[in-house]
Amino acid sequence: MLGQLLLAASGSRVVRRAVSGFPLTRKVVDRFVAGESVEEARDTVERLRDTGLAVTVDHLGEETRDARAAAATTDAYLALLRAIRPLELGARGEVSVKLSALGQRIDEAMALEHARAICAAAAVAGSAVTLDMEDHTTVDSTLAVLRKLREDHPSTGVAIQAYLFRSEQDCRDLSSEGFRVRLVKGAYREPASVAHQGRTAVDKAYVRCLRVLMAGKGYPMVATHDDRMIAITELLADRFGRTIGDHEFQMLYGIRTDLQEALAGAGHTVRVYVPYGDDWYGYFMRRLAERPANVAFFLRALGGK
Numbered sequence: 001m002l003g004q005l006l007l008a009a010s011g012s013r014v015v016r017r018a019v020s021g022f023p024l025t026r027k028v029v030d031r032f033v034a035g036e037s038v039e040e041a042r043d044t045v046e047r048l049r050d051t052g053l054a055v056t057v058d059h060l061g062e063e064t065r066d067a068r069a070a071a072a073t074t075d076a077y078l079a080l081l082r083a084i085r086p087l088e089l090g091a092r093g094e095v096s097v098k099l100s101a102l103g104q105r106i107d108e109a110m111a112l113e114h115a116r117a118i119c120a121a122a123a124v125a126g127s128a129v130t131l132d133m134e135d136h137t138t139v140d141s142t143l144a145v146l147r148k149l150r151e152d153h154p155s156t157g158v159a160i161q162a163y164l165f166r167s168e169q170d171c172r173d174l175s176s177e178g179f180r181v182r183l184v185k186g187a188y189r190e191p192a193s194v195a196h197q198g199r200t201a202v203d204k205a206y207v208r209c210l211r212v213l214m215a216g217k218g219y220p221m222v223a224t225h226d227d228r229m230i231a232i233t234e235l236l237a238d239r240f241g242r243t244i245g246d247h248e249f250q251m252l253y254g255i256r257t258d259l260q261e262a263l264a265g266a267g268h269t270v271r272v273y274v275p276y277g278d279d280w281y282g283y284f285m286r287r288l289a290e291r292p293a294n295v296a297f298f299l300r301a302l303g304g305k
């Protein structure tokens with residue numbers, strides 16, 4: 001219930017102003033966001049690299065209907081890729097992109113061109129791009145853009161949200177050789193007409209999608225902090241003859257860092273999703289919505305504790 005309210009608030013301009021205006025908000029935001037500047041992002045990436053973790057860096061920003069803002073987001077990604085290139089991360093340092101921030105809602109072809117420019121810059125660094133998945137109305141368009149990007153940049157990946165009814169079939173369609181699919185539970189408020197509701201149903205859907213991806217020939221990117229999903233991944237890896245190196249785990253910056261380090265220490269590729277930038281509100285509210293305890297943490301910080 002609280003989670004649903006927070007997800008509703010993530011789209012509210014009034015709540016955005018109130019939350020962003022609180023001086024102590026920053027302290028809490030810093031737990032989930034690597035900073036506002038590209039330099040702060042680069043320093044975080046370097047620190048994570050030195051602890052044996054791979055990264056995918058996200059320039060924070062949500063849907064825009066302004067072509068200039070879409071171009072500015074593209075430029076920010078190009079600057080980011082230039083900034084992290086000297087770290088020589090290769091495939092261990094990719095970027096994550098929200099097509100809506102590249103103007104997908106106003107003109108899909110424009111978003112595709114921006115995404116192509118980002119993919120080309122990533123390729124120069126020996127790296128790749130993964131497309132985030134947003135609310136269910138964007139899925140067909142995002143998968144269409146993915147198909148076009150993969151013509152020139154076959155390593156481009158995509159996130160698939162297990163909570164959507166359609167996702168098991170999408171996983172089947174994306175499970176052949178060369179596909180990189182990041183499986184997530186899903187973080188948006190979706191109606192019961194398109195998505196499983198409630199933790200148990202979503203977890204079961206996640207396992208079904210995971211099974212399809214692990215049985216397939218692609219490269220599954222298992223993006224979860226859930227111990228049970230990680231244990232099931234290891235069982236499925238055994239069953240389908242997968243070894244360390246032909247799939248990876250992914251987690252969000254600041255969440256379950258103990259688990260990130262333990263899995264990396266055991267030899268797995270663990271990729272941390274590192275968001276940075278000043279447009280942190282939507283991302284931050286989704287993290288609060290995922291876990292009521294985060295709200296208590298937020299309120300304690302606002303109270304100065």
Ligand code: FDA
Binds near residue numbers: 273
């Ligand atoms: P679950 O929510 O059941 O959490 C399992 C455990 O993880 C919790 O018990 C807690 O210990 C810890 N945990 C989870 N969330 C936490 C939080 N916010 N704060 C503190 N602890 C927390 N979604 C989407 O719709 N589109 C996308 O493109 C992406 N991209 C993406 C990339 C990566 C790398 C990750 C890891 C996640 C996403 N997501 C996403 C978010 C995803 O859909 C989901 O909301 C979160 O990962 C939380 O789900 P879990 O699988 O961790 O399980």
